[in-house]
Ligand SMILES: Cc1cc2nc3c(=O)[nH]c(=O)nc-3n(C[C@H](O)[C@H](O)[C@H](O)COP(=O)(O)OP(=O)(O)OC[C@H]3O[C@@H](n4cnc5c(N)ncnc54)[C@H](O)[C@@H]3O)c2cc1C
């Protein structure tokens with residue numbers, strides 16, 4: 001495995017950088033594996049890594065229909081945090097954040113994790129009370145949370161228009177351990193570390209069918225032939241139902257699209273993550289200098305990875321209300337990804353009615369932060385054929401049992417979660 | 418997207434509100450929990466043509482049943498909601 005260090009960069013510099021080799025192998029499919037993971041995004045690659053690292057299961061393939069990391073992993077706004085209200089969620093996301101904190105050491109790869117702080121603004125008494133309640137719930141769970149007044153917000157991000165005529169800012173809830181990571185490096189880092197432990201990462205291999213006998217999974221059909229395995233884990237984000245359809249099972253998921261935007265490159269301007277409370281808007285600045293920002297879903301079911309101007313207009317309007325200086329900038333690019341939205345906005349990391357078929361799905365627009373935690377719990381569930389306590393609540397039948405995990409209290413409308 | 422409202426003609430999507438899956442039908446009151454579970458939560462989530470409710474919220478305010486393609490965003494038949502719709 002290629003190892004990365006400051007010394008290595010120096011030495012390669014002297015040798016004209018001719019010694020670098022690809023960081024993972026381009027594997028060809030074998031006829032059978034112990035476990036197949038479908039989907040080469042962060043969640044699938046993390047599942048494979050933790051299967052090998054924690055459970056010693058190394059005869060594993062990750063099947064990706066395109067190139068790894070080019071789904072939502074490579075399209076998201078990279079916000080990492082664990083500031084949830086419900087105990088089931090904040091326990092899980094806190095585990096994930098703790099894995100992020102040690103991720104570079106465990107992968108041997110720089111994922112540029114930057115704990116620059118995430119602040120959620122509030123603009124009225126009701127929002128302040130909700131922020132306080134969420135902050136208290138986090139602190140009860142041992143997670144850092146701090147309530148900022150206006151001066152606190154000003155100190156964190158001086159460009160915010162605190163006295164906005166329509167939406168004056170009252171304060172904010174900050175999680176200082178939250179921040180951002182480099183999206184592509186997360187996929188590459190997990191690929192690097194999984195490959196080094198013997199995992200086959202197979203690109204351009206689309207799963208087109210499931211081999212099921214007597215209610216138990218036997219393998220998959222792919223564009224590169226049949227591949228067999230007694231255990232299969234799905235990690236395909238917005239495409240989950242196209243795979244569960246192949247297995248003949250129904251899951252409560254709707255596919256929706258979410259856009260994101262990046263501005264031209266600028267000198268450092270915003271050194272934390274800020275979310276607006278009077279509209280759907282969040283922003284941070286990448287290390288290249290671009291402001292990375294986004295808002296809510298376009299609001300209708302879609303598998304088309306492109307949004308429309310209606311939501312773009314809302315995002316720009318909210319951004320300029322919060323930070324008027326943004327009005328002087330140009331957006332450089334916009335794009336979209338397809339989300340697996342659930343009726344309660346919480347995920348599924350679970351077994352399925354098919355024996356040996358598992359999934360990590362339903363990540364909505366917030367699964368990047370979950371990448372290590374999802375892989376860790378999914379790997380556990382596959383290895384033990386039962387969920388870990390951290391993901392025991394994320395089952396497929398929780399809605400039927402009346403145990404919805406509806407963080408925002410929005411009701412069973414996936415497009416409003 | 419541009420949705421042809423049967424009352425107002427083709428209008429920009431910005432005038433409409435999405436109101437969910439129109440293929441789910443409310444069960445009769447005595448149909449039992451499984452039927453209500455399916456009504457509330459079970460969706461086919463097609464990668465292709467769907468049947469949806471859209472309200473012409475900033476226009477005539479009528480509820481419309483819209484056939485739409487979830488990959489191309491192409492709009493098919495649009496009919497006013499009503500008995501039998
Ligand atoms: C615009 C946008 C902004 C976001 N912002 C944030 C954020 O700030 N913070 C946050 O926490 N989350 C955010 N998210 C959500 C986050 O990106 C996702 O939840 C997360 O990256 C999902 O990772 P994944 O590995 O499950 O999916 P993906 O990275 O999409 O990987 C799934 C893979 O499965 C492959 N696949 C699909 N079907 C098949 C098949 N039949 N056979 C083989 N392979 C297949 C796909 O090609 C894809 O590569 C955002 C998402 C978007 C789109």
Ligand SMILES: [Zn+2]
Pocket residue numbers: 422423424425426473476477478479
């Ligand atoms: Zn009309």
